[in-house]
Amino acid sequence: MSLASQDPVRAALDAAIRAPSPHNSQPWRFRVCGDRIDVVLDGDRILKVADPEGREARLACGAAILNVRLALRAAGRVPVEELMPRRDAPEHLATVRLGGWRPATTDDLALARAIGYRRSNRRAFTSREVPVWVRQALVRAAAEEGADLVVVHDAGRLAELEVLVREAERLQAEDPAFQEEVRRWTATDPSREDGVPAAVVGRGPEWPYDRRPLVAVLVSGADTRLEQVRAGQALQRVLLRATTAGVSVSFVSEPVEIPLLRAAVGRLAAVPGSPQVVLRFGYGFAAPATRRRPVSAVTRYTGGG
Ligand SMILES: Cc1cc2nc3c(=O)[nH]c(=O)nc-3n(C[C@H](O)[C@H](O)[C@H](O)COP(=O)(O)O)c2cc1C
Structure with missing residues (x-):
């Protein structure tokens, strides 16, 4: 480009x-x-x-x-x-x-x-910790676009989030309509211009994926359509800021896709507003486009x- x-x-x-x-x-x-x-x-x-x-x-x-x-x-x-x-x-x-x-x-x-x-990078990250200055830059990037990036620091909260992720994965695995949708968007034909290539998805690492995961929740002020569009801008500024710092990111959307669990993610983030995505940051090996x-x-x- x-x-x-x-x-x-x-x-x-x-x-x-x-x-x-x-x-x-x-x-x-x-x-x-x-x-x-x-x-x-x-x-x-x-x-x-x-x-x-x-x-x-x-x-x-x-x-x-x-x-x-x-x-x-x-x-x-x-x-x-x-x-x-x-x-x-x-x-x-x-x-x-x-x-x-x-x-x-x-x-x-x-x-x-x-x-x-x-790139979204679903692979396991190395044990290298994301330094404080990068973390602060990510938080600032979200704030510049009017959103909160809430880093889940303590082990207790990370464990709570893990429970929510597992519960969401279980519910989605048991939902045939959800599975069918995933299949529909898994691109097996290499000439397809949308969907996620099967090779990119892989099996994926298991939570917490890495020894020192940096996990954060992006929270918007409200959950109106307008705020969602704004939160998307904040999301992208965070992703690009991470990219310029050589930090890989992946999405952990499962718990925010299920209303009850989404409310629990919101309580865990403990700031006013609506959780929009959960992100995992770290140092990884190049992910395919x-x-x-x-x-x-x-x-x-x-x-x-
Ligand atoms: C709102 C949103 C939610 C997403 N949720 C997930 C997710 O739960 N799991 C995942 O592996 N990727 C997730 N993704 C990443 C997309 O799969 C990815 O952006 C897409 O395949 C394009 O690849 P790229 O990000 O490497 O350009 C999400 C992306 C967006 C924008």
Whole structure:
């Protein structure tokens, strides 16, 4: 992905499609009109079993929106963002316009570059501990986008979280509809441009995965659709910040996908608000890339300027 040589709108779209999404479902569409990019939720790609309300799909779109903003910054433009601009069209999640010119900072450039090599890494991490300065940078990254990243420090709380993860895994393993959905989104055909390749999923390590896991819960202020889109931006800023620091991340979404357990995760995080994702950070070995549908397949260009 080249950021410098391209038209900024094209660079923004190339960045947007690299966002993470549950089962790599890529639940987004884009409409481009001159200098304006609309980000639209693709309701057909919401995971009906794991994510019936579309909450995780909105997180994914939020991540795509942050990528748009960062790519525009890297191109020296100021992104002007309006979230959920239309009450009558709840699937229209954001409009981002190209504002004036302002040189990109080195940090903007570093985060924008990280979009292309960020990966979800489900493998076991090494025993190397994530240093305090990185932890603080991750917490700040979430705060910059209006969310709380709550690190689960003490062993007692980690053990409680483990119980919730195991319970969620058990419930999902016993749910044939859930299993069927996982199968549907497991890409066995290598030419498929969505879904998670079977080789990437693997068996996965067992909780707590690592000797010194850094586990954190991303918490949004409320659980409105708007806050979910904002939390997706916070999520992506955290993931990219970790990537620039050489830290690997994986998602542990199971307990937040089940309402009762999600409430328990919220109590455990012990800050006001709604838990959106649980993340595990550490030092890992390179994880393979997943594919994306091309920009042309998800973008509609309409006339005007
Ligand atoms: C809201 C959300 C929830 C996710 N939950 C999980 C999860 O529970 N387990 C998992 O292994 N990956 C999870 N993922 C990661 C996706 O599978 C991953 O983003 C997708 O396959 C694309 O791969 P990439 O992140 O390496 O680009 C989640 C991603 C998002 C955005």
